[in-house]
Amino acid sequence: MIKIxxxxxKKSSLELSLSALAAILLIASMLSYGLxxxxxxxxxxxxxxxxxxxxxxxxxxxxxxxxxxRMISQKIxxxxxxxxxxxYPSKFLALGKGDFSKTRKxxxxxxxKVQILNFSLxxxxxxLLISGITQNYITLEQxxxxxxxxxxxxxxxxxxxxxxxxxxxxxxxxxxxxDPKVFRE
Amino acid sequence: xxxxxxxILMIILSFLIGLFLVWPKYQEYREKxxxxxxxxxxxxxxxxxxxKLFSLKEKVDSYSxxxxxxxxxxxxxxxxxxxxxLEGLSKRKGLILKNYSYSLNKKENTIDYTxxxxxxYYESFLNFLSELENSEKLIKISHISFSVSEEAKxxxxxxxLKVYYNE
Numbered sequence: 619m620i621k622i623x624x625x626x627x628k629k630s631s632l633e634l635s636l637s638a639l640a641a642i643l644l645i646a647s648m649l650s651y652g653l654x655x656x657x658x659x660x661x662x663x664x665x666x667x668x669x670x671x672x673x674x675x676x677x678x679x680x681x682x683x684x685x686x687x688r689m690i691s692q693k694i695x696x697x698x699x700x701x702x703x704x705x706y707p708s709k710f711l712a713l714g715k716g717d718f719s720k721t722r723k724x725x726x727x728x729x730x731k732v733q734i735l736n737f738s739l740x741x742x743x744x745x746l747l748i749s750g751i752t753q754n755y756i757t758l759e760q761x762x763x764x765x766x767x768x769x770x771x772x773x774x775x776x777x778x779x780x781x782x783x784x785x786x787x788x789x790x791x792x793x794x795x796x797d798p799k800v801f802r803e
Numbered sequence: 804x805x806x807x808x809x810x811i812l813m814i815i816l817s818f819l820i821g822l823f824l825v826w827p828k829y830q831e832y833r834e835k836x837x838x839x840x841x842x843x844x845x846x847x848x849x850x851x852x853x854x855k856l857f858s859l860k861e862k863v864d865s866y867s868x869x870x871x872x873x874x875x876x877x878x879x880x881x882x883x884x885x886x887x888x889l890e891g892l893s894k895r896k897g898l899i900l901k902n903y904s905y906s907l908n909k910k911e912n913t914i915d916y917t918x919x920x921x922x923x924y925y926e927s928f929l930n931f932l933s934e935l936e937n938s939e940k941l942i943k944i945s946h947i948s949f950s951v952s953e954e955a956k957x958x959x960x961x962x963x964l965k966v967y968y969n970e
Contacts, residue, residue, distance in 0.1 A: 672845055
């Protein structure tokens with residue numbers, strides 16, 4: 619008898635624990651289900667509110683600002699593109715002394731014994747066509763060398779034609795191609 | 804024995820609730836939560852974009868003086884107004900505008916002018932060019948030609964210009 623009584627006690631406590639565990643599990647699963655239903659129901663409302671805020675963020679004023687900024691950007695691009703291409707030939711044509719590489723004045727490249735009679739400057743091709751007179755072959759050669767020594771600002775020099783006049787002076791035509799920066803700085 | 808059976812049944816019921824109700828609901832919840840997070844991210848990006856856009860506009864507006872100058876430079880100018888400007892400028896600089904022609908260059912958005920000017924003074928011509936270069940309008944001088952006599956007298960100065968305008 620002594621042995622049987624404790625055995626029964628053990629069994630009922632195990633049963634009790636099992637029942638408690640089962641009850642906890644059942645309640646927990648039902649509560650979880652309820653909680654999930656509650657949380658899930660809240661989400662569509664939150665999404666709706668966020669969508670409203672998103673549509674506010676896409677308001678017409680945003681589109682107008684985008685349009686305005688696009689227009690300004692296009693204007694600035696057009697302007698800077700043209701402005702960077704702008705040339706300043708008055709500097710090139712100004713009379714003066716000194717180094718051409720520093721002053722960018724064409725007059726500094728002219729031999730003292732050379733006279734320019736025709737001047738034609740194409741600022742789109744950066745080409746200059748000049749014709750004039752000088753005293754002899756030597757001064758003409760010296761003039762050619764002056765131009766040729768101005769590389770890289772002068773990219774190409776060609777003596778197109780030359781000849782002796784009745785008064786024994788030489789006439790000539792030069793075609794000169796300049797680096798575009800000569801006219802832009 | 805009865806208690807044990809009912810406990811086991813409750814555990815099985817809990818398991819079934821978990822498997823057939825809680826788990827699918829959790830999947831649904833997780834999916835919706837994912838949607839919510841995506842929407843929240845979208846809103847955050849939209850808000851950031853909006854803030855950036857308006858701060859950029861504010862920045863652009865702070866350069867209003869420079870923008871006005873760009874507007875003036877690109878604003879279309881009527882043919883007659885520009886010719887009037889050229890005539891006035893040449894007079895001021897001591898040149899005579901002897902002849903002119905113009906054509907519309909739609910490819911480059913320019914009106915191209917060819918001017919024939921006369922002055923005995925080379926400096927006057929340079930001043931004229933300098934003022935064109937620094938004009939409020941976007942003017943590009945594309946060609947210059949002139950002749951000088953052997954007695955160092957200047958004859959006509961020919962200038963080709965491109966006046967830009969924004970359509």
